[in-house]
Amino acid sequence: MSVRMEPSENVLGGTLAACSADPLTGFFRDGQCNTCTEDHGSHTICAVMTAEFLAYSKYVGNDLSTPRPDFHFPGLKPGDRWCLCAGRFLQAHDEGCAPRVDLAATHVRALDIVPLAVLRAHAAEG
Numbered sequence: 001m002s003v004r005m006e007p008s009e010n011v012l013g014g015t016l017a018a019c020s021a022d023p024l025t026g027f028f029r030d031g032q033c034n035t036c037t038e039d040h041g042s043h044t045i046c047a048v049m050t051a052e053f054l055a056y057s058k059y060v061g062n063d064l065s066t067p068r069p070d071f072h073f074p075g076l077k078p079g080d081r082w083c084l085c086a087g088r089f090l091q092a093h094d095e096g097c098a099p100r101v102d103l104a105a106t107h108v109r110a111l112d113i114v115p116l117a118v119l120r121a122h123a124a125e126g
Helices: 051-059 086-094 108-112 116-121
Strands: 043-048 081-085
Touching: 043 086, 043 108, 051 086, 081 086, 086 108, 108 116
Parallel strands: none
Antiparallel strands: 043 081
16 A cells, blocks of 8 residues: 655645754654645644643643654654644644644645634744
């Protein structure tokens, strides 16, 4: 079975920008929030980590801050950029602790789950 990547378009209608190469992120670990039908978590939102969001994510069972060398995962810290699951972002938004979002690096498929107005409300500067 071959995996077919969706077109690399961002929520603003342009070409999807890179999210992070350090740490290397994305469903495909290509540094971008690209997606495909096999990406059931929709890792499409380029989020800028905050201490508040990392604590929240750990609390709800998705520890993104603890290093996992066995998975080549360094653990995230505030300021790191990461392709976050759209559903987790929306959950954090509903709880009042969503991270900032790089709109140019957020895949258009995120809009299947999160309204553009919500993403814009959390847009990162620059």
